[in-house]
Amino acid sequence: RKEVEQDPGPFNVPEGATVAFNCTYSNSASQSFFWYRQDCRKEPKLLMSVYSSGNEDGRFTAQLNRASQYISLLIRDSKLSDSATYLCVVSGSGTYKYIFGTGTRLKVLA
Amino acid sequence: NAGVTQTPKFQVLKTGQSMTLQCAQDMNHNSMYWYRQDPGMGLRLIYYSASEGTTDKGEVPNGYNVSRLNKREFSLRLESAAPSQTSVYFCASREANTGELFFGEGSRLTVL
Numbered sequence: 001r002k003e004v005e006q007d008p009g010p011f012n013v014p015e016g017a018t019v020a021f022n023c024t025y026s027n028s029a030s031q032s033f034f035w036y037r038q039d040c041r042k043e044p045k046l047l048m049s050v051y052s053s054g055n056e057d058g059r060f061t062a063q064l065n066r067a068s069q070y071i072s073l074l075i076r077d078s079k080l081s082d083s084a085t086y087l088c089v090v091s092g093s094g095t096y097k098y099i100f101g102t103g104t105r106l107k108v109l110a
Numbered sequence: 111n112a113g114v115t116q117t118p119k120f121q122v123l124k125t126g127q128s129m130t131l132q133c134a135q136d137m138n139h140n141s142m143y144w145y146r147q148d149p150g151m152g153l154r155l156i157y158y159s160a161s162e163g164t165t166d167k168g169e170v171p172n173g174y175n176v177s178r179l180n181k182r183e184f185s186l187r188l189e190s191a192a193p194s195q196t197s198v199y200f201c202a203s204r205e206a207n208t209g210e211l212f213f214g215e216g217s218r219l220t221v222l
Binding site: 008032034036041042043044045046049087089091096097098099100101102103 | 166214
């Protein structure tokens with residue numbers, strides 16, 4: 001089983017739609033969680049960290065469910081510019097190892 | 111705002127050749143990383159350096175060596191390149207307070 005698993009997609013959604021991605025992780029000792037965004041042939045960039053109580057940044061909401069070992073990302077009012085691959089990232093307590101999921105592709109259609 | 115700089119951006123090698131990928135960061139970060147990215151596999155950690163003077167293996171270290179030359183620089187060396195090492199390589203550094211990783215633009219390596 002992979003340490004971090006994501007549905008590869010693609011998710012094709014119309015502009016203005018709400019879309020959600022999940023990511024599961026296998027190591028219950030994991031402590032830090034992130035969502036990164038990667039545009040085609042570009043480097044990954046941090047979208048947002050994921051906190052235990054959940055957090056929101058504009059149209060983006062991230063949630064953590066430790067009991068079920070998954071994190072989620074909700075995008076509201078999708079824009080064409082949201083088209084990208086979204087990477088789930090997990091780090092263990094006291095380690096510097098950041099493990100990436102394979103990513104979920106999102107295409108927002110006009 | 112240079113951030114993380116990788117060189118070269120593109121390289122074609124023949125099987126058995128050696129090369130070094132260079133990475134430098136100007137953000138005074140302690141931790142640095144080398145990842146490779148292949149279609150369908152996501153980013154996989156090759157080596158990381160928690161601080162100057164230390165290096166540790168990641169998920170896929172075989173066929174690679176690293177050097178943490180100083181706080182700024184972390185190089186990745188392929189001693190005898192193989193076609194299986196054809197990939198996009200990313201260097202990253204970690205901001206200690208937030209845990210955010212900052213990536214270079216990537217180095218696209220093809221081994222024939």
